[in-house]
Amino acid sequence: MMLPYHPALRFKQGEYLAMSRIARDVQRHIQPRFILSPPKERDPEKGKPLTEEEIATLTGERIAKHWPLYPAYLDAQYVAPFLDDEGLKTLFRIAQQKNEQLAVVASVRDLQNPIYREFLRASTPRIAIYLTYEGIDTDALLKGVEALGCTPKECALFVDFTKAPLSIEGASGSVAGVFDTLGSAAQWARIIFQASSFPSKNPAESDGKCEIPRHEWNVFLAALKECSVEPNIIGYGDFGADHGEIRFKRKGGGSAPIRHIRYTGKRTTIVIRGKETGKQSDVMKTVCERVINSREFAGQAYSYADDMIWRVAKGLSNAGTPSMWREWNMAHHLSQVVKDLGALSDVRFAEGPVSRIVEQFPLFAEPVE
Numbered sequence: 580m581m582l583p584y585h586p587a588l589r590f591k592q593g594e595y596l597a598m599s600r601i602a603r604d605v606q607r608h609i610q611p612r613f614i615l616s617p618p619k620e621r622d623p624e625k626g627k628p629l630t631e632e633e634i635a636t637l638t639g640e641r642i643a644k645h646w647p648l649y650p651a652y653l654d655a656q657y658v659a660p661f662l663d664d665e666g667l668k669t670l671f672r673i674a675q676q677k678n679e680q681l682a683v684v685a686s687v688r689d690l691q692n693p694i695y696r697e698f699l700r701a702s703t704p705r706i707a708i709y710l711t712y713e714g715i716d717t718d719a720l721l722k723g724v725e726a727l728g729c730t731p732k733e734c735a736l737f738v739d740f741t742k743a744p745l746s747i748e749g750a751s752g753s754v755a756g757v758f759d760t761l762g763s764a765a766q767w768a769r770i771i772f773q774a775s776s777f778p779s780k781n782p783a784e785s786d787g788k789c790e791i792p793r794h795e796w797n798v799f800l801a802a803l804k805e806c807s808v809e810p811n812i813i814g815y816g817d818f819g820a821d822h823g824e825i826r827f828k829r830k831g832g833g834s835a836p837i838r839h840i841r842y843t844g845k846r847t848t849i850v851i852r853g854k855e856t857g858k859q860s861d862v863m864k865t866v867c868e869r870v871i872n873s874r875e876f877a878g879q880a881y882s883y884a885d886d887m888i889w890r891v892a893k894g895l896s897n898a899g900t901p902s903m904w905r906e907w908n909m910a911h912h913l914s915q916v917v918k919d920l921g922a923l924s925d926v927r928f929a930e931g932p933v934s935r936i937v938e939q940f941p942l943f944a945e946p947v948e
Contacts, residue, residue: 581920582608585737585771585816586913587654590615590638592623593905594819599645600883601910604928605917612652612684612707612737612773612816613642618661623902631666634658639673647678652707652737654684664694671698682707684737687716690723699727704735704768712740712757717764724765731765737816740774741824745794751801762808771814772799777822781837783852788869790847796919797846815920820848820905820912836901838862840888843912844875845919863898867891877915880930884910890934 588594590613598611615638616622622629622637629637642651653674659667675681675698683698684707699705706729708720715738724731738757744750754772761770776794783789795817803810820841838853851869853862867888870876879889884907890896899907918928 581810581815581923582917582926583610583650583814584608584913584917584920585610585612585652585773585814586819586916587612587614587737587739587773587816588819588909589821590641593902594909595641595645597884597906597909597913600906601913602882602928602931605882605914607649608917608921608926609913610650610652611646612654613646614654614656615658617657631662632669634662635666635670635673638670639677642674642681643677650680650682651678652682652684652735654709656684656686656709664692668694668697675700682735684709687719687723690727696728699729703733705729705733707735707737709737710739712738712743712754715757715760717760721765731767734767735769735771735814736761736767737771737773740772740795741818743774745774745776745798746792750794751798751805754798754802755805758802758806758808758813762806762812767812769814770808770812771816772802773816773818774798775818775822777818777820777841777848779822779824781839781850781852783839783850785852786854787852789850789852791850792847793843796916815916817916820908838866838904840866840870840904841908841912842870842873842875842888843908843915844877845915847875848912849873849875860898863904864891864894867898877911879933882911882914883931884908884914886931886933895934 586609588598588611598609615634618628618631618634620628653671655667655670658670662670671683682700682704683695685695686709689695690708695706706727721731724734738761740754743753758770761767774795777791782791799815803813820843838859840851842849842851851866853866870888871892877885879886887896887907891898921928
């Protein structure tokens with residue numbers, strides 16, 4: 580069984596709105612790793628950086644509102660330096676009260692901190708452990724799990740391949756080697772691959788189009804065949820419709836938003852970028868027209884985001900805001916990957932509702948000549 584899908588998502592407005600609005604039959608096959616922003620990052624809803632107390636309370640509120648029903652993982656590695664142990668306790672306690680299926684993500688070093696025992700879930704996976712592929716130390720990992728009072732079988736592993744050269748020949752063999760190293764060290768609840776080939780800078784020129792190969796998807800599928808670990812133990816994850824370098828801004832504002840849509844296809848992600856000049860609504864209407872006319876467009880019924888892109892292209896809805904474009908990028912991407920994984924396990928999904936252009940008929944029939 581290739582599902583569930585484990586995207587690593589920055590816990591920001593576009594992402595959690597996309598997660599909460601996608602079709603329910605897609606939602607239930609997603610177990611995300613939510614990465615919290617540090618206090619220096621401007622919060623779109625509040626319009627300012629959050630205080631340490633707000634990080635704890637608002638995270639819980641947003642989980643309760645947008646992801647209360649399904650399993651997820653909460654990664655506070657970028658927040659932890661600004662919080663003491665009591666602050667972390669408050670954060671995770673509130674979050675787990677809002678979603679009892681929320682597992683905490685810890686580093687190998689965190690496993691030696693006794694407070695992480697307080698965050699263990701009652702059922703498996705009780706905790707998740709974050710690793711970078713180039714820094715795996717199985718001895719330290721196993722000692723940390725033992726110090727925590729867990730067994731490896733109760734732990735999920737997130738293995739970050741962000742800096743791995745996935746486009747080179749033989750990359751799948753290296754990934755398979757990592758799976759085998761971890762699989763031979765112990766039996767884990769799940770070993771989750773995470774990577775992205777999307778560049779950190781927007782690759783499309785103004786009024787241009789660019790195609791980005793989905794190397795992470797192809798390498799994962801090849802590594803799955805090459806490794807000796809049971810396929811049902813290995814999970815797939817990427818970074819949504821985004822790159823894998825987690826860099827948060829110090830403050831909001833600055834450069835103007837790039838008018839574009841990132842649209843994930845079967846083998847590539849297309850980036851369609853609008854003109855830098857002109858009225859934003861007109862520019863984005865043209866961008867959406869180019870998306871629905873591309874060979875990658877999956878159709879209106881594929882996800883609510885596809886229907887929204889179609890509506891903007893047809894002039895039925897306004898072009899939205901940068902946060903909404905990000906939401907549409909994510910919602911389509913999440914739907915695409917879940918359906919890609921589902922196809923490997925013969926899991927099928929219903930089509931979504933679509934908008935129609937209503938024709939206006941005259942009130943009185945025209946006389947027949």
